Amino acid sequence: MSDIVVETKDGVAVVTLNRPHQRNAVTYQMWQHLAELFEGFNDNPAVRSIILTGSGNDFSAGADISEFEAVRSGLEESKRYEIAVDAAGDAIYRVSKPTIAALRGYCLGGAAHLAMSCDFRVAQNGAIFSIPAARLSIVYGVSATRKLFSLVGVTEAKRILYTGKRFSADDALINGFVDQVGDDALSAARSRAAEMAENAPLTIKGAKFILNGCARGELDRASAEKLIDLASDSGDYLEGRRAFKEKRPPLFLGK
Structure with a gap:
């Protein structure tokens, strides 16, 4: 049985951490596999949006x-x-497709890094969050801490990291760690992923690159302009105009 399972349907890839008896704790090999997997999604036209979740009762x-x-x-x-x-977190963060973390049960420590690397985080009622690095004498990594800071702000990030205390899904919604809470995180994530899978991949790729660059204060303007030009010179742009004129849904191919 694989520790990471991938299922793709209708343009949506669901990546599942699959060690339910260990609460989907991530092994060294799994970190490496996640990096390879998400880098590979960039060149997979069958994947238009991605959900990251865990099997059983927990995310991880x-x-x-x-x-x-x-x-x-x-x-x-x-x-x-x-x-x-x-490498795993940044591969998720940089993949050109929209990503959604569907969170239930535990989302602790390194798993929070995986969740924060996604574009969106949907939490199920009862989900529990914590970054207990201070209880192990580990300094949470620069990339992960940067993502935490961008989501919750410096004061809340300090509280989370200094105390290591757990917080609820409702708390996570208030502090900005997640952007939605509901009864069924995976169902909500599927609905959102399906909606985005219908839209122009080149638009999403360019928007994600620009927004991530702005968030990190390191936007590569030349690369952003290339992505803008790529979309403007694409068959999808022609298809979008035709679909608008013909009053029908567009069929985008990502090229």
């Missing part, structure tokens, strides 16, 4: 601490481990 309890003695026992091992974690 975070990194699999039980393997730390083997894979993160010293300084060099810790550095290598953090590189893998950041």
Whole structure:
């Protein structure tokens, strides 16, 4: 049985962390696999939007601490481990398709990094959040902390990281960690993903690149202009104009 399961239907890929008996705790190999998987989505025309979720009752309890003695026992091992974690998070953050985290049960530690790397976070009632790095004498990574800061602001980020305390789905909605709370996170995520899968991929790719660059204060203006030009010179732009004129839904191909 695979620790990560991918199912694609009608343009929506659902990526499921699949270790329910370990609350979907993420192993070193899973961090590496997630990076490869999300990088591969960039060149997969069958995937128009992506949902990241967990099997069973939880999104994920975070990194699999039980393997730390083997894979993160010293300084060099810790550095290598953090590189893998950041590679996974940044691959999710940078993938050109819209991403939604469907969160239920536990979303702790490194799992919060995965969730924050998505464009949107939908939490199920009863979901529990925490970043307990301070209880392990681990400094939460720069990439993950940057994402936390951009979502909740500096004061709330300090509270979350300094205390390591758990907070509820309602608290997460208030502080900005998630943008929706409901009875069925996966169903809500599917509805949103399906809606975005119908829209122009080149528009979403360009908008995501520009917005992420603005959020990080490091927008590559030349690359942004290339994406704008690519969309303006595409068959999809022609299709959008034709569909508008003919009063029908457009059929976008991403080129």
